[in-house]
Amino acid sequence: MNRSEGQLMSKARGPARAPENPEDVKGLVFNIQRYSIQDGPGIRTTVFLKGCPLRCLWCSNPESQNPRPEIAHRDSVCDGCGRCVEVCPLHAISLAGKTITIDRALCTNCGECVEACAPGALKMFGEEMSAAQVFREVKRDVDFFRESGGGVTVSGGEPLSQPDFVAALFNLCREDGIHTCIETCGLASAAALEKVLKYTSLVLFDIKLTDPTAHRQWTGQPNDKILRNLGIVIKKGIPVIIRVPLIPGVNDSEEELEKIAALAASLKARRVDLLPYHKFGMGKYQQLDRKYSLEALNTQPDAQVQKARQLVASFGLDCEVVG
Numbered sequence: 001m002n003r004s005e006g007q008l009m010s011k012a013r014g015p016a017r018a019p020e021n022p023e024d025v026k027g028l029v030f031n032i033q034r035y036s037i038q039d040g041p042g043i044r045t046t047v048f049l050k051g052c053p054l055r056c057l058w059c060s061n062p063e064s065q066n067p068r069p070e071i072a073h074r075d076s077v078c079d080g081c082g083r084c085v086e087v088c089p090l091h092a093i094s095l096a097g098k099t100i101t102i103d104r105a106l107c108t109n110c111g112e113c114v115e116a117c118a119p120g121a122l123k124m125f126g127e128e129m130s131a132a133q134v135f136r137e138v139k140r141d142v143d144f145f146r147e148s149g150g151g152v153t154v155s156g157g158e159p160l161s162q163p164d165f166v167a168a169l170f171n172l173c174r175e176d177g178i179h180t181c182i183e184t185c186g187l188a189s190a191a192a193l194e195k196v197l198k199y200t201s202l203v204l205f206d207i208k209l210t211d212p213t214a215h216r217q218w219t220g221q222p223n224d225k226i227l228r229n230l231g232i233v234i235k236k237g238i239p240v241i242i243r244v245p246l247i248p249g250v251n252d253s254e255e256e257l258e259k260i261a262a263l264a265a266s267l268k269a270r271r272v273d274l275l276p277y278h279k280f281g282m283g284k285y286q287q288l289d290r291k292y293s294l295e296a297l298n299t300q301p302d303a304q305v306q307k308a309r310q311l312v313a314s315f316g317l318d319c320e321v322v323g
Helices: 003-009 083-087 114-115 132-147 165-175 190-197 210-217 224-235 256-266 280-287 303-311
Strands: 028-037 044-049 070-073 092-098 101-102 122-125 126-132 151-155 179-184 202-206 239-245 271-276 316-320
Touching: 028 132, 028 165, 044 165, 070 101, 070 271, 070 280, 083 092, 083 114, 114 122, 126 132, 132 151, 132 165, 151 165, 165 179, 165 190, 190 224, 202 224, 224 239, 239 256, 239 303, 256 271, 256 303, 271 303, 303 316
Parallel strands: 044 151, 151 179, 179 202, 202 239, 239 271, 271 316
Antiparallel strands: 028 044, 028 126, 070 122, 092 101
C-alpha cells in the first residue's frame, strides 16, 4: 500500500461523539512496538493488548490470550539468587539451581517476585495504562508516521475485547491526524465493533477458516460472529485487508484457499494478505509453562506460498505475502 492510500484512509469518516476522558479509560497493554512495517501502511507503532477469545493452536503471542497480567520466567537469565522465593507471599515459586517453577494454581500474579528479580529472569506480561498515557507514548513517533504515511495499530490479543480503551486512544489519534488501524480476529460483539470503527481508518481482519466446525477445532470457537462482523466492516466502507495465516495442514490446501478467496471476492474486500507459518513465539510458551502443540510443523517452501498467492489472486483480488 502506498503513502497516498494511507493518507486517504486517515481522513475522518464523519462526526463521532468523543468517548469519556482518556485519562480515565484504562487498558491492559503487554507491549508497544515501534517501527513496525507489517501492521498497516508506512512506519507504525503497534500497541498490543491483553485478552483474546480465540485459542488458535499456532498463536505466536500466547502472552496475549489471558485477559489478566501474568508472570513469565526465563531460566536462561536466572542467577539462582532465590529472592523471588523469599518475597512470594503465597510460596508459589520454587527454585532448583537456576530453574524456576511457578505454581500457577497458587500464583496471583501480584508481581512482587518480578520487582525483586535483579537479572530480569521474571517478567510481567500486562500493564494497566490509560488511553492518554499510551497516546503520549505513540505520539513520540509522529514524525515517522507523517513522513511514511504510517500511524498507530492496535493488535493483541484482540483489541475489540477492550473497545472503550481503543476508541479513546483512536479518538486522540484522529484529533492529531494520525492514521489508525486495528488488527482483529473479528470475534466480538457488534456493539464493541461499532464503538471502535467510529475512529478506525483501516481494519486488518483475520480469517483462518471458512468452515465453522473446523474453525472451532483449531481456534476453540466457531466463526459465525466473525463472518458477520467482517460483513459489517465492509458494508460501512471502511478499508479492510483480510489476513490469512497459512497453517500447514490446516488451511493451506487449494480447497480451503479457494473458499477464503471466494468469500473475500464476494464481499468485495480490497486485499488479502497471506502470512506464512512460523514458530517465533514458541519460546514464550515455555516461559508461561504452556505446551506448544504444533512444534512438528514447518514453514511452507516459498514456491508453495507463491502458488497460494497466485490462487487467491486468480479470484480478482490483490494478494500479497506478508512476513
